[in-house]
Amino acid sequence: MSPLGYVIIVLAAVILWFVLLYNGLVRWRNTVAAAWAQIDVQLKRRYDLIPNLVETVRGYAQHEREVFETVTRARAEALTAGTPRDVADADRHLAPAIRSLFAVAEAYPQLKADQNFRDLMEELTATENRVAFARQYYNDSVRVYNTKIQQFPAALIAGRLRFRPSDYLEADAVQREVQQVKF
Amino acid sequence: MPGADDLHLQERVDRNVLATWVCIAAVVILLTVTAWLLGQIWDFGVPAAVIGFLFAGGSSLAAYFAGDRMVLGLLRARPATRERHRELLNVTEEMAIASGLPVPKIYVIDTAASNALATGRDPQHASIAVTSGLLDTLNRNELQAVVAHELSHVRQRDTLYSVVVAALVGTIVIMADIFWRSMRYGGRRSRDSRGQAALLAIGLVLAILAPILAKILQMAVSRRREYLADLGGADLTRNPEALADALEKIAQDPDRLDIANRGVQHLFVLNPVNPLSSGEGAFSNLLNTHPPIRERIRILRALAHQPVEDLTQIG
Numbered sequence: 099m100s101p102l103g104y105v106i107i108v109l110a111a112v113i114l115w116f117v118l119l120y121n122g123l124v125r126w127r128n129t130v131a132a133a134w135a136q137i138d139v140q141l142k143r144r145y146d147l148i149p150n151l152v153e154t155v156r157g158y159a160q161h162e163r164e165v166f167e168t169v170t171r172a173r174a175e176a177l178t179a180g181t182p183r184d185v186a187d188a189d190r191h192l193a194p195a196i197r198s199l200f201a202v203a204e205a206y207p208q209l210k211a212d213q214n215f216r217d218l219m220e221e222l223t224a225t226e227n228r229v230a231f232a233r234q235y236y237n238d239s240v241r242v243y244n245t246k247i248q249q250f251p252a253a254l255i256a257g258r259l260r261f262r263p264s265d266y267l268e269a270d271a272v273q274r275e276v277q278q279v280k281f
Numbered sequence: 282m283p284g285a286d287d288l289h290l291q292e293r294v295d296r297n298v299l300a301t302w303v304c305i306a307a308v309v310i311l312l313t314v315t316a317w318l319l320g321q322i323w324d325f326g327v328p329a330a331v332i333g334f335l336f337a338g339g340s341s342l343a344a345y346f347a348g349d350r351m352v353l354g355l356l357r358a359r360p361a362t363r364e365r366h367r368e369l370l371n372v373t374e375e376m377a378i379a380s381g382l383p384v385p386k387i388y389v390i391d392t393a394a395s396n397a398l399a400t401g402r403d404p405q406h407a408s409i410a411v412t413s414g415l416l417d418t419l420n421r422n423e424l425q426a427v428v429a430h431e432l433s434h435v436r437q438r439d440t441l442y443s444v445v446v447a448a449l450v451g452t453i454v455i456m457a458d459i460f461w462r463s464m465r466y467g468g469r470r471s472r473d474s475r476g477q478a479a480l481l482a483i484g485l486v487l488a489i490l491a492p493i494l495a496k497i498l499q500m501a502v503s504r505r506r507e508y509l510a511d512l513g514g515a516d517l518t519r520n521p522e523a524l525a526d527a528l529e530k531i532a533q534d535p536d537r538l539d540i541a542n543r544g545v546q547h548l549f550v551l552n553p554v555n556p557l558s559s560g561e562g563a564f565s566n567l568l569n570t571h572p573p574i575r576e577r578i579r580i581l582r583a584l585a586h587q588p589v590e591d592l593t594q595i596g
Contacts, residue, residue: 129381133381136378140378217367220367220368220371221367221371223371223421224371224372224374224375227371227372227375227425228374228375228378231375231376231378231379231517232378234379234519235378235379235380235381238381239381
């Protein structure tokens with residue numbers, strides 16, 4: 099084979115390698131973006147659930163007005179939060195407020211026996227878990243993506259092609275506690 | 282999909298997909314050769330080989346595309362409903378979120394025994410079935426751990442391999458059985474030389490077939506897959522302790538050999554090589570490694586006392 103033939107083969111191999119690498123990085127960048135969007139979806143679901151829960155508890159425990167107001171206020175605050183930092187801040191108010199709602203329920207045996215309330219509690223537990231697992235999935239995705247773009251040889255081209263490392267979400271102590279609530 | 286052990290995961294997926302194709306190829310070749318041998322005796326070798334090939338191809342397609350429904354039908358699994366199985370559906374959705382996989386279809390098998398299984402050729406066509414006994418026995422976290430274990434089987438494509446093997450091996454064994462019986466009858470009625478030759482040919486093929494089937498089944502019930510699914514499940518829940526607790530409860534369950542296991546045995550009807558006597562079924566049955574269940578619990582408990590990152594170093 100002529101020297102030109104070899105050059106063409108090597109060139110084709112390099113191009114193929116580059117295409118595969120580039121597509122792999124794009125796929126992972128999109129996975130991270132989708133994982134981030136998933137967290138929003140699950141947070142929204144949680145906000146939607148709260149009014150229902152408040153109404154059900156109110157039916158049995160009219161006197162606990164303060165708790166209801168705190169929860170409703172925290173929810174409103176969370177709904178208007180825009181940046182990830184605001185969302186995290188709002189969460190720091192909302193999570194204990196929801197917990198106090200759980201605590202109220204403890205004091206009303208009839209409420210605890212109410213099927214509708216139990217269903218809501220299960221949904222709330224599930225929603226808290228979904229939020230936590232969506233975050234976990236986001237962090238898992240970020241770890242793989244960041245590793246991919248920092249490893250040699252991808253590291254040579256990743257920066258130039260604007261593949262930037264993504265930030266991890268901090269584990270939230272409050273969040274974890276809510277997740278552990280048992281009935 | 283991400284998971285701390287992404288690279289190993291891809292290897293496992295590739296290995297299972299390859300093993301599935303090897304299994305299908307082996308069955309197609311075996312049935313074609315058997316048909317050809319039989320056809321030779323009555324001088325229509327080539328048409329018989331074509332029929333054998335078509336039959337094997339058809340069985341493979343059925344196993345690939347409908348194997349999951351065959352298994353679920355056999356176990357009389359019914360779809361879970363939100364009214365009755367709210368918690369089960371919720372933990373499944375949670376685990377789907379944690380894994381980044383589509384939410385699998387969820388079925389419930391009405392029996393007192395505690396067990397669970399996953400099936401389906403890929404994550405888009407996955408089904409998870411749990412027994413009502415399991416739902417009664419486990420608390421929410423334990424149920425979540427079991428579903429995570431099953432979803433790990435789906436993620437590493439154990440379910441593809443096991444369902445194809447279950448359907449194909451089942452077909453072969455039933456066919457071999459039918460041949461044996463008809464040949465014995467035929468042999469008794471007319472002791473001609475052709476009947477004798479046919480018996481000999483079948484005997485020969487079975488002699489070749491048996492060890493291969495044994496090997497295939499042995500691969501299907503690999504303990505390694507179970508350990509890896511345990512680790513994968515713990516990676517999803519970040520709670521190895523819950524799966525250990527669930528396994529402990531299931532191991533203590535007196536209703537162990539109920540319909541779920543009998544159903545699996547029906548599927549195989551295997552007498553030449555009987556891998557089920559050790560309590561191991563060939564699809565991702567939670568109990569199918571019951572001898573080392575103590576070992577699985579021990580590993581999970583050890584994991585619970587390690588930082589989560591270490592989990593990824595194993596397997």
